[in-house]
Amino acid sequence: xxxxxxxxxxxxxxxxxxxxxxxxxxxxxxxxxxxxxxxxxxxxxxxxxxxxxxxxxxxxxxxxxxxxxxxxxxxxxxxxxxxxxxxxxxxxxxxxxxxxxxxxxxxxxxxxxxxxxxxxxxxxxxxxxxxxxxxxxxxxxxxxxxxxxxxxxxxxxxxxxxxxxxxxxxxxxxxxxxxxxxxxxxxxxxxxx
Amino acid sequence: xxxxxxxxxxxxxxxxxxxxxxxxxxxxxxxxxxxxxxxxxxxxxxxxxxxxxxxxxxxxxxxxxxxxxxxxxxxxxxxxxxxxxxxxxxxxxxxxxxxxxxxxxxxxxxxxxxxxxxxxxxxxxxxxxxxxxxxxxxxxxxxxxxxxxxx
Numbered sequence: 001x002x003x004x005x006x007x008x009x010x011x012x013x014x015x016x017x018x019x020x021x022x023x024x025x026x027x028x029x030x031x032x033x034x035x036x037x038x039x040x041x042x043x044x045x046x047x048x049x050x051x052x053x054x055x056x057x058x059x060x061x062x063x064x065x066x067x068x069x070x071x072x073x074x075x076x077x078x079x080x081x082x083x084x085x086x087x088x089x090x091x092x093x094x095x096x097x098x099x100x101x102x103x104x105x106x107x108x109x110x111x112x113x114x115x116x117x118x119x120x121x122x123x124x125x126x127x128x129x130x131x132x133x134x135x136x137x138x139x140x141x142x143x144x145x146x147x148x149x150x151x152x153x154x155x156x157x158x159x160x161x162x163x164x165x166x167x168x169x170x171x172x173x174x175x176x177x178x179x180x181x182x183x184x185x186x187x188x189x190x191x192x193x
Numbered sequence: 194x195x196x197x198x199x200x201x202x203x204x205x206x207x208x209x210x211x212x213x214x215x216x217x218x219x220x221x222x223x224x225x226x227x228x229x230x231x232x233x234x235x236x237x238x239x240x241x242x243x244x245x246x247x248x249x250x251x252x253x254x255x256x257x258x259x260x261x262x263x264x265x266x267x268x269x270x271x272x273x274x275x276x277x278x279x280x281x282x283x284x285x286x287x288x289x290x291x292x293x294x295x296x297x298x299x300x301x302x303x304x305x306x307x308x309x310x311x312x313x314x315x316x317x318x319x320x321x322x323x324x325x326x327x328x329x330x331x332x333x334x335x336x337x338x339x340x341x342x343x344x
Contacts, residue, residue, distance in 0.1 A: 030245060034226075037231070038226065
């Protein structure tokens with residue numbers, strides 16, 4: 001078991017062999033505290049922000065100035081978990097902005113919502129969300145997601161979603177390498193619904 | 194494993210809160226997130242909930258003062274937020290009142306909204322007192338090895 005995990009971790013140069021860096025986005029203070037705790041218990045490094053706008057700022061997608069003295073590696077985000085219903089920019093809008101970015105589109109995004117609305121779930125998955133979690137989010141949900149990402153199955157080549165645009169900087173070899181995973185990823189996704 | 198008297202009291206109090214339908218599984222989920230480094234995690238979250246949601250309660254109260262020209266969309270949005278937090282701490286009865294309130298918003302029933310809100314405030318205040326007592330007893334009893342699940 002451990003040997004296989006090591007093998008997968010080696011395939012992801014940007015994921016520290018020790019822990020994922022997760023960016024959590026939620027306008028509710030209570031929910032931010034809870035998700036932060038869930039992620040820390042799941043051995044993740046956590047950055048929590050209270051809005052989509054701040055999330056984009058953190059990622060540097062808002063065109064603001066990046067502090068060049070900060071070690072970029074320590075800021076590198078491996079997973080984004082966002083609430084759906086937020087004032088201003090919704091989680092869905094944040095998801096779209098991330099998937100539209102050539103730099104950040106490969107970061108898996110998980111959407112969380114207290115409302116079990118199929119059309120909402122469908123549109124998030126269509127837009128490229130890795131997973132849709134119903135709130136209140138449980139430790140088992142977070143562990144499952146973080147394990148999933150650590151094993152490398154979260155790195156998709158963009159084949160699944162029709163809406164995801166393939167741009168010139170899409171890496172063909174990465175796609176071919178990962179495509180065998182797509183059917184199983186799809187199957188596990190469907191079973192979750 | 195031998196349980197001390199205070200610990201049995203804590204367990205009994207928790208059982209009672211569940212039997213009264215005041216708390217749900219989410220509360221247990223939160224208890225399981227406590228550890229030696231964070232022994233009072235649930236209490237911290239609940240304290241945060243009451244502090245944070247008081248603003249929402251005031252906003253809803255204010256919005257309900259419009260009596261004959263209620264903005265049901267605004268009320269629904271506020272209540273959605275409040276319901277979310279209540280759900281996150283496992284406040285089962287409060288959450289149920291939130292759901293009812295949102296139903297009345299959907300059907301544009303001002304009377305229903307106002308009555309439900311009064312009931313909600315009662316449940317909210319009552320739960321606060323009970324949880325304060327519970328946490329006080331829990332602190333006195335000392336940390337439990339694992340979160341115990343009520344029957």
